Amino acid sequence: SFITAQKSLAETPQKLKILAESGVVDAGAKVFVDFLEGISKYITHGKLKDISKATLTWFDSKIHPAGNSKEIKYGYCSEAIITGSKLDLKDFQRHFSAYGDSIVVAGSKEKLHLHIHTNQPAELFYNIKDYGDIAQIKVDDMKKQYEITRARKYPVALVTDSACDIPEEMIKKYQIHILPFQVSFGNNLFLDKLTMTSEQFYQMLKTDKSHPKSAQPGYKNIQNLFAFLSSHYESIIAVHISDKLSGVFQQSLIAGNRIKNKPIAVINS
Numbered sequence: 001s002f003i004t005a006q007k008s009l010a011e012t013p014q015k016l017k018i019l020a021e022s023g024v025v026d027a028g029a030k031v032f033v034d035f036l037e038g039i040s041k042y043i044t045h046g047k048l049k050d051i052s053k054a055t056l057t058w059f060d061s062k063i064h065p066a067g068n069s070k071e072i073k074y075g076y077c078s079e080a081i082i083t084g085s086k087l088d089l090k091d092f093q094r095h096f097s098a099y100g101d102s103i104v105v106a107g108s109k110e111k112l113h114l115h116i117h118t119n120q121p122a123e124l125f126y127n128i129k130d131y132g133d134i135a136q137i138k139v140d141d142m143k144k145q146y147e148i149t150r151a152r153k154y155p156v157a158l159v160t161d162s163a164c165d166i167p168e169e170m171i172k173k174y175q176i177h178i179l180p181f182q183v184s185f186g187n188n189l190f191l192d193k194l195t196m197t198s199e200q201f202y203q204m205l206k207t208d209k210s211h212p213k214s215a216q217p218g219y220k221n222i223q224n225l226f227a228f229l230s231s232h233y234e235s236i237i238a239v240h241i242s243d244k245l246s247g248v249f250q251q252s253l254i255a256g257n258r259i260k261n262k263p264i265a266v267i268n269s
Helices: 002-010 017-022 027-045 048-053 089-099 121-128 142-150 168-173 198-207 219-230 248-257
Strands: 076-083 100-107 111-118 133-141 156-161 177-179 182-185 188-191 213-215 235-240 264-268
Touching: 002 027, 002 219, 076 100, 076 121, 089 100, 089 111, 089 121, 111 121, 121 133, 133 142, 142 219, 156 219, 177 219, 219 235, 219 248, 235 248, 248 264
Parallel strands: 133 188, 156 177, 156 235, 235 264
Antiparallel strands: 076 111, 076 133, 100 111, 182 188, 182 213
16 A cells, blocks of 8 residues: 555665665655555546646655765755746856856746755745746755754654744754745745745835735645654654644644654644
């Protein structure tokens, strides 16, 4: 079953030494589990007529292994899909390469896929919005991923969402993992406190004609985080904003129940 395959995937670092050292699951097995999940969801919820509605090719949320934290010059692996009418790929790459390295820009004048490693994700995406609409977005903190795999401080992983205002020094001290809410102004999508600061939010509130909207962290992102953390911690405690205010608690509860190899407590604050 799909659940059995998920459990087996989570256990792959225990079966191969190289996977355990890198802090990742087997890539081929991950693709196969995603394939089974797609079949399962299609059988229960799918419709043939919906297939033609797909307009964007998205990337899955991957965990990036790191060799040495000191070697990570730019800490955030950032990806996004940008849409527009007259996107210039060469100009786009030339302009935004100043924000980091490993930049890759591919696509067309109407839609491009950006990949870049940067230390300034908020400033980067705040400027990208002037070139086109940020349709989809993903940011991984590679330094934190390295700390988890090589320098874990505690046996229990602490998880919360970005509605919880925790001082940065406390986040670092206890290696707290934050699931960001999505914030959108019109067609531009941001990740709360990750690709948009509070100052930028209030600036756009004054200048943007669109009224901002928010959305809870995606289920797939929660699932991937729990799977990664369960490979490196003895247990996980997730504390979320009240279920009367958001559905993130319920999503987290479902994702936590699907991880069978480690105890996960999901708390409704």
